[in-house]
Amino acid sequence: MGTHPLLKVENVKKYFPVGRAVFGRSKQYVKAVDDVSFTIDVGGSLGIVGESGSGKTTLAKVILRLLEPTSGKVYLDGVDLFSLNNKELRKLRPKMQMIFQDPMASLNPRRKIMHIIGQVFKTHTSIGDVEIRERVVDLLEKVGLTPPELFLDRYPHELSGGQRQRVCIARAIALNPKLLIADEPVSALDVSVRGQIVKLLLEIYEKHIDEIAYIVISHDIALIKSLCKDTLVMYLGRVVEKGEVRRIIEEPLHPYSQMLISSIPVPDPEIARNRKRIPIGGEIPSLINPPKGCYFHPRCPYVMDRCREKTPSLINVDDRLVSCYLYSE
Numbered sequence: 001m002g003t004h005p006l007l008k009v010e011n012v013k014k015y016f017p018v019g020r021a022v023f024g025r026s027k028q029y030v031k032a033v034d035d036v037s038f039t040i041d042v043g044g045s046l047g048i049v050g051e052s053g054s055g056k057t058t059l060a061k062v063i064l065r066l067l068e069p070t071s072g073k074v075y076l077d078g079v080d081l082f083s084l085n086n087k088e089l090r091k092l093r094p095k096m097q098m099i100f101q102d103p104m105a106s107l108n109p110r111r112k113i114m115h116i117i118g119q120v121f122k123t124h125t126s127i128g129d130v131e132i133r134e135r136v137v138d139l140l141e142k143v144g145l146t147p148p149e150l151f152l153d154r155y156p157h158e159l160s161g162g163q164r165q166r167v168c169i170a171r172a173i174a175l176n177p178k179l180l181i182a183d184e185p186v187s188a189l190d191v192s193v194r195g196q197i198v199k200l201l202l203e204i205y206e207k208h209i210d211e212i213a214y215i216v217i218s219h220d221i222a223l224i225k226s227l228c229k230d231t232l233v234m235y236l237g238r239v240v241e242k243g244e245v246r247r248i249i250e251e252p253l254h255p256y257s258q259m260l261i262s263s264i265p266v267p268d269p270e271i272a273r274n275r276k277r278i279p280i281g282g283e284i285p286s287l288i289n290p291p292k293g294c295y296f297h298p299r300c301p302y303v304m305d306r307c308r309e310k311t312p313s314l315i316n317v318d319d320r321l322v323s324c325y326l327y328s329e
């Protein structure tokens with residue numbers, strides 16, 4: 001496995017304007033993603049975790065330029081994605097793919113599976129129909145839809161939720177992407193098939209480990225742990241902690257991470273006894289008018305005066321980055 005950075009995200013912001021500037025009051029913005037930076041090496045896997053409204057999905061869409069950024073830079077294998085024009089971006093699209101939460105919504109209900117996956121090759125390659133069919137058959141086998149011939153002529157509504165997500169995964173990996181982002185990939189599925197899809201995602205990641213950067217977005221840090229090595233904890237558009245998932249689960253530093261970890265059911269009573277429990281409480285503040293200072297202060301059991309005044313920077317603490325005055329001078 002190589003170790004050079006494949007994905008570099010630098011100070012990315014995405015602000016959505018809300019309402020108009022009126023006399024005496026400047027224009028307001030929802031700061032959905034506020035100054036996020038990270039790097040993923042070739043073969044690296046990063047989870048992005050947080051409650052809904054934390055900016056996870058918006059960040060992913062900005063990285064892929066499905067949404068235009070407000071500012072910042074993103075480099076994929078050295079290519080500055082935010083400087084590409086539409087034509088250049090279209091050419092690069094197959095190299096950065098996203099698997100969405102709801103497979104039914106991301107598949108055209110009027111097209112058969114052969115067409116849905118085959119279209120990727122039609123749009124981005126010059127190969128002929130016979131070879132396209134062979135590639136689709138091969139992909140269906142890879143994602144466990146066997147025998148493939150049974151699925152080629154079916155419509156999405158004729159498949160189960162798990163089978164539809166397999167089709168989405170097949171389409172996403174069709175042209176060997178360098179960046180694969182899975183956004184809540186199992187949360188719309190029955191509990192009985194979640195484990196199978198997690199296993200498939202893991203197999204695909206391991207198979208392409210020499211060429212891929214992998215991001216998994218979820219509100220569930222236990223899922224992130226089964227799919228990724230590192231994680232980024234987001235709260236109201238900002239990164240509050242970043243490090244190895246295993247370490248963050250064992251010993252979360254930021255009070256918000258502690259809150260998230262508290263919500264994981266623990267089968268082992270010994271671990272449960274040792275775990276610092278912080279109940280998830282309080283309302284998530286408005287993104288239009290977030291609190292001054294540390295955004296988490298209205299919900300934090302350790303809040304101090306200075307937390308209400310100034311945002312803590314992300315600093316190195318042991319083996320990770322954390323943004324909290326409990327760990328700074």
Ligand code: SF4
Nearest residue numbers: 294297300307324325
């Ligand atoms: Fe809590 Fe203050 Fe740390 Fe924010 S900076 S998480 S309010 S202790």
